[in-house]
Amino acid sequence: MPGAEEISNALVGAWRLTLREASARDCFRIDGYGVVNSFFAMILAIPVYFLTATALWRMATEFGVETNADLGTFTGAYIIGALLHWVLYLFAMIPASQRLGLVNSFGAYIVTYNWGTLFTALAMAIPFALFSLGAISAAVATMLTMPGWTLLGWYRWQIARTVFGAEQPIALALVLFDFVLSITVSQVVGWLLMPGVTTGAM
Numbered sequence: 025m026p027g028a029e030e031i032s033n034a035l036v037g038a039w040r041l042t043l044r045e046a047s048a049r050d051c052f053r054i055d056g057y058g059v060v061n062s063f064f065a066m067i068l069a070i071p072v073y074f075l076t077a078t079a080l081w082r083m084a085t086e087f088g089v090e091t092n093a094d095l096g097t098f099t100g101a102y103i104i105g106a107l108l109h110w111v112l113y114l115f116a117m118i119p120a121s122q123r124l125g126l127v128n129s130f131g132a133y134i135v136t137y138n139w140g141t142l143f144t145a146l147a148m149a150i151p152f153a154l155f156s157l158g159a160i161s162a163a164v165a166t167m168l169t170m171p172g173w174t175l176l177g178w179y180r181w182q183i184a185r186t187v188f189g190a191e192q193p194i195a196l197a198l199v200l201f202d203f204v205l206s207i208t209v210s211q212v213v214g215w216l217l218m219p220g221v222t223t224g225a226m
Contacts, residue, residue, distance in 0.1 A: 101214060109209040112205060117134075126190065140180075
């Protein structure tokens with residue numbers, strides 16, 4: 025399990041990668057232990073996803089949207105969908121790294137992807153946290169999520185290019201595949217647990 029210093033350094037590194045700073049990679053532990061430790065980000069992301077899901081459920085009520093699910097079911101489905109997408113994407117990248125001849129950089133890609141997913145989840149949760157505290161309305165919270173989606177796409181693009189070493193067309197394809205997989209998983213989870221409801225998150 026990673027220590028507090030490794031976690032904080034990785035989150036700082038994710039921020040620096042977003043800013044395209046050359047020193048960003050020095051913040052991550054890029055070795056076998058670092059790869060394993062980076063999956064702890066999934067555990068740390070669960071409360072973040074919980075906050076986001078509960079806020080989304082309340083926002084749907086404020087907007088007058090019928091969720092067809094109670095809070096517990098909606099929240100559980102959201103968290104399952106987010107984590108399932110996370111795992112499936114990384115599994116899909118194993119043969120992709122082999123076909124692209126980028127196996128040597130795959131470990132670093134996993135580390136930056138995992139910690140970066142936690143970083144972007146935290147950033148995207150800020151509007152939902154403010155809504156939950158009653159500081160902003162559901163409409164404002166929804167509007168404020170747009171920069172978060174931009175940050176997510178930019179970060180995924182950056183690690184595909186600078187860490188994984190993919191050429192621009194391949195990097196774009198990876199970002200799009202990640203997005204489509206997220207939507208697909210959310211639809212399947214929603215269909216299984218809550219017919220007619222979309223729950224997913226990247």
